[in-house]
Amino acid sequence: MANKGKVKVNKGVNPQPQGKKIIELIGVKRQFDDGVVAVDNLNLYFNRGEFVTFLGPSGCGKTTTLRMIAGFDKPTEGKILLNGQDISNLPPNKRPVNTVFQRYALFPHLNVYDNIAFGLKLKKLKAVYENDKGERIERIEKLSKKEIAEKVAKVLKMVDLEGFEKRSVSTLSGGQQQRVAIARALVNEPEILLLDEPLGALDLKMRKDMQLELKEMHKKLGITFIYVTHDQEEALTMSDTIVVMNDGVIQQIGTPTDIYNEPKNAFVANFIGDSNIFSGTMVGDKKVKFIGKTFDCVDDFAKNEKVDVVVRPEDVTLLDEDQGQVNGTIVSSIFKGVHYEMVMMVGKSEVVIQSTTERKVGEKVSVSIKPSDIHIMAKEFSSNRYDGYITKKNTVCFGDGEFECDVTMLYENSFLDEEGYLITQEGEKIDLTDVDVNVEVGLKNIEITDNQEDGGAVGNIVSIIYKGDHYQLIVRTDENEEDFVLDTEDTWNENDRVGVIIKPQDIRLTLKQEVKR
Amino acid sequence: MANGDIKRISREPIKYEAPAKRTLLGFSRKQLCIPYGVFLACFVVLPLLLIVFYSFTDSTGHISINNFVKFFSSATTLTTVIISILLALATTVICLLLAYPVAYILARSNLNKGGTLLLLFIMPMWINFVLRAMAMKDLLTMIGVFEINPYLSVIIGMVYDYLPFMIMPLYTVLVKMDKSLIEASQDLGASPVRTFFKVTLPLSMPGIASGITMVFMPTMTCYVISDTFGNGLITIIGKLIDEQFTTFQNWNLGSAMALVLLVIMLISMWVTGGFKSEDTRGTNL
Ligand SMILES: Nc1ncnc2c1ncn2[C@@H]1O[C@H](COP(=O)(O)OP(=O)(O)O)[C@@H](O)[C@H]1O
Numbered sequence: 001m002a003n004k005g006k007v008k009v010n011k012g013v014n015p016q017p018q019g020k021k022i023i024e025l026i027g028v029k030r031q032f033d034d035g036v037v038a039v040d041n042l043n044l045y046f047n048r049g050e051f052v053t054f055l056g057p058s059g060c061g062k063t064t065t066l067r068m069i070a071g072f073d074k075p076t077e078g079k080i081l082l083n084g085q086d087i088s089n090l091p092p093n094k095r096p097v098n099t100v101f102q103r104y105a106l107f108p109h110l111n112v113y114d115n116i117a118f119g120l121k122l123k124k125l126k127a128v129y130e131n132d133k134g135e136r137i138e139r140i141e142k143l144s145k146k147e148i149a150e151k152v153a154k155v156l157k158m159v160d161l162e163g164f165e166k167r168s169v170s171t172l173s174g175g176q177q178q179r180v181a182i183a184r185a186l187v188n189e190p191e192i193l194l195l196d197e198p199l200g201a202l203d204l205k206m207r208k209d210m211q212l213e214l215k216e217m218h219k220k221l222g223i224t225f226i227y228v229t230h231d232q233e234e235a236l237t238m239s240d241t242i243v244v245m246n247d248g249v250i251q252q253i254g255t256p257t258d259i260y261n262e263p264k265n266a267f268v269a270n271f272i273g274d275s276n277i278f279s280g281t282m283v284g285d286k287k288v289k290f291i292g293k294t295f296d297c298v299d300d301f302a303k304n305e306k307v308d309v310v311v312r313p314e315d316v317t318l319l320d321e322d323q324g325q326v327n328g329t330i331v332s333s334i335f336k337g338v339h340y341e342m343v344m345m346v347g348k349s350e351v352v353i354q355s356t357t358e359r360k361v362g363e364k365v366s367v368s369i370k371p372s373d374i375h376i377m378a379k380e381f382s383s384n385r386y387d388g389y390i391t392k393k394n395t396v397c398f399g400d401g402e403f404e405c406d407v408t409m410l411y412e413n414s415f416l417d418e419e420g421y422l423i424t425q426e427g428e429k430i431d432l433t434d435v436d437v438n439v440e441v442g443l444k445n446i447e448i449t450d451n452q453e454d455g456g457a458v459g460n461i462v463s464i465i466y467k468g469d470h471y472q473l474i475v476r477t478d479e480n481e482e483d484f485v486l487d488t489e490d491t492w493n494e495n496d497r498v499g500v501i502i503k504p505q506d507i508r509l510t511l512k513q514e515v516k517r
Numbered sequence: 518m519a520n521g522d523i524k525r526i527s528r529e530p531i532k533y534e535a536p537a538k539r540t541l542l543g544f545s546r547k548q549l550c551i552p553y554g555v556f557l558a559c560f561v562v563l564p565l566l567l568i569v570f571y572s573f574t575d576s577t578g579h580i581s582i583n584n585f586v587k588f589f590s591s592a593t594t595l596t597t598v599i600i601s602i603l604l605a606l607a608t609t610v611i612c613l614l615l616a617y618p619v620a621y622i623l624a625r626s627n628l629n630k631g632g633t634l635l636l637l638f639i640m641p642m643w644i645n646f647v648l649r650a651m652a653m654k655d656l657l658t659m660i661g662v663f664e665i666n667p668y669l670s671v672i673i674g675m676v677y678d679y680l681p682f683m684i685m686p687l688y689t690v691l692v693k694m695d696k697s698l699i700e701a702s703q704d705l706g707a708s709p710v711r712t713f714f715k716v717t718l719p720l721s722m723p724g725i726a727s728g729i730t731m732v733f734m735p736t737m738t739c740y741v742i743s744d745t746f747g748n749g750l751i752t753i754i755g756k757l758i759d760e761q762f763t764t765f766q767n768w769n770l771g772s773a774m775a776l777v778l779l780v781i782m783l784i785s786m787w788v789t790g791g792f793k794s795e796d797t798r799g800t801n802l
């Protein structure tokens with residue numbers, strides 16, 4: 001059929017499907033051959049045009065998540081939907097997604113132009129023509145040389161690298177390589193741009209500049225950006241949505257403001273900025289006890305529930321001694337440019353304070369905290385932890401009591417000789433008397449008895465919470481108000497006085513520090 | 518002051534002075550180079566000069582280019598040169614075609630954890646060369662390939678002997694290749710096949726070049742294989758040179774032949790060097 005009279009109707013990528021959700025991960029898990037679970041049970045979706053950041057410490061599974069979206073890794077469980085269609089088994093070259101790699105991954109055998117044009121030369125387009133009889137003809141076409149040159153020129157201008165076309169990539173600086181990598185991905189007009197710590201290798205000044213430029217590009221192009229970083233400041237300044245991850249699990253998803261002001265748990269609070277995080281207990285209606293004092297707060301939690309309390313350093317008001325809610329001593333003070341960052345000791349707890357007035361080290365001061373500045377988060381309470389020490393008889397003292405224990409678990413393959421010294425794997429002899437240890441006891445491993453003298457410690461039941469199929473009890477000692485939290489199926493009454501029994505093998509001991517030999 | 522008490526007068530950082538010259542056991546760097554220089558002069562430069570001298574003189578010691586005239590006018594010698602080049606070319610191409618997939622699989626697969634599988638492939642290199650050739654010959658005789666065609670059996674013998682020299686440099690470039698480049702190519706829309714031709718293959722050029730050098734040049738001269746496998750029917754240029762020196766005692770013609778061979782090799786090196794880049798380092802054995 002003659003070409004004459006054909007009118008080009010449409011040449012371009014398939015029109016973008018409507019609908020807000022662009023990508024959705026459903027129950028995604030990735031387990032490697034060696035058994036490592038890099039990410040587990042990811043459930044999330046992003047909207048078209050969002051700037052999303054995965055934030056978390058190194059090794060938390062950010063790269064793995066990104067690689068699954070790009071197609072380099074396949075989920076071992078769950079699925080990934082792009083515009084509502086399952087793409088879990090689509091190879092990377094068929095996905096409308098492009099990646100800016102952590103180490104740029106520019107092709108060393110190609111110059112800047114050919115690096116950027118790489119994707120364009122491969123791109124296949126569906127073109128529709130109409131002839132004079134009104135019939136439509138579909139054809140698969142490629143971009144012409146001229147179209148490619150125009151696109152490359154445009155993107156080079158955007159990343160500020162005009163005139164670099166013929167340069168070999170190995171002659172470029174880190175920042176320039178970075179720009180080429182961004183250009184090479186963006187020129188393909190992907191639906192989603194993936195960026196894996198793209199600014200990690202740049203110096204601070206350049207990183208700040210690139211952050212602004214990337215944000216600028218995002219605004220201009222309207223492409224969905226999925227960005228990976230371990231830098232909380234970067235995440236807070238650039239993103240529309242932040243996904244905080246730890247150990248392969250999502251900790252919180254929200255806007256930067258949400259995440260900064262309302263962290264969901266202690267990990268997020270700690271990771272997202274300098275925070276005071278205290279272990280506390282609810283002692284009444286909107287009353288929480290931490291650092292040895294009871295404070296009013298605005299969050300409602302059940303009485304006696306163990307909680308994490310987050311207080312931002314800038315929300316702590318510094319006052320003269322006895323003027324505030326709790327007294328303490330300044331132990332350090334550093335000038336941070338606009339304010340002083342000071343640490344006040346209250347008993348064994350440190351409180352970080354930011355203030356424009358300086359207090360000298362050693363000065364006795366007082367602080368107060370507004371109820372609305374006390375953020376309370378439910379604590380995942382999975383085990384009791386105590387500070388303890390080993391006695392001469394190789395028992396352990398903690399929680400206002402003394403318990404039989406197995407000290408050989410402090411050293412692998414060790415045993416006790418007849419005199420009670422510990423012999424290590426290497427045959428060394430260690431005297432454990434008065435050695436400080438961390439003690440951990442599971443909730444299910446604590447038993448209580450009416451015969452108080454049978455227990456290693458004695459206390460009163462201060463709380464009983466029914467948890468569906470069992471009760472969670474708190475036994476509090478008199479002397480130092482130490483708590484034993486335990487799960488039991490038996491019924492007890494509040495205020496019963498009981499002895500606490502723990503089997504030696506259920507007391508997990510670890511050394512606070514290496515013992516001198 | 519009590520007995521044994523001392524008083525500090527001053528304390529300051531120790532100042533170090535740069536030694537006049539870096540030395541090892543009292544020899545300067547220059548002096549340490551002398552043995553190497555002597556070695557080079559005795560065993561490389563001098564023989565080369567001798568070859569050049571012999572090739573441009575006749576048996577009486579007079580300057581002449583007769584040796585070269587004789588070389589290039591003799592149909593048998595020229596045929597030998599051409600046969601040598603063709604045999605070497607065939608061997609190199611077959612080695613490359615066999616070695617690339619092997620190296621590729623070894624570099625990529627999980628089976629080769631710690632290089633054990635690679636070891637199996639290059640182990641034959643450590644067995645005595647003549648022994649290896651003899652064993653292969655017996656094997657070929659046994660299965661009957663030997664009678665078909667002497668050229669075929671020579672090529673089989675050469676490929677067998679030189680394959681590891683091709684695998685090694687290819688394996689080295691492939692194993693060192695940045696995997697993220699392959700991923701980048703796929704990310705940009707290239708299918709696995711395209712990725713191979715547009716990224717993997719171009720990036721393994723340095724390995725291919727050193728593999729070719731290491732196979733092509735020795736196969737031109739190594740007449741042990743052609744003798745063993747060719748049933749005495751095939752002469753290659755290496756054999757010709759040997760005969761001039763030993764059988765005919767014509768050192769002048771022998772030297773001229775060696776010089777021509779040297780030039781051929783330099784040319785072939787220059788050709789393959791065309792796609793060698795600076796990161797060939799470490800790809801040679
Ligand atoms: N190919 C792999 N094989 C085995 N374990 C891996 C592999 N890739 C990553 N991991 C492990 O998965 C976890 C998450 O890694 P990664 O996603 O790279 O973290 P991040 O990018 O957040 O630093 C780490 O514990 C890492 O060791």
Ligand SMILES: [Mg+2]
Pocket residue numbers: 059062063
């Ligand atoms: Mg990473």
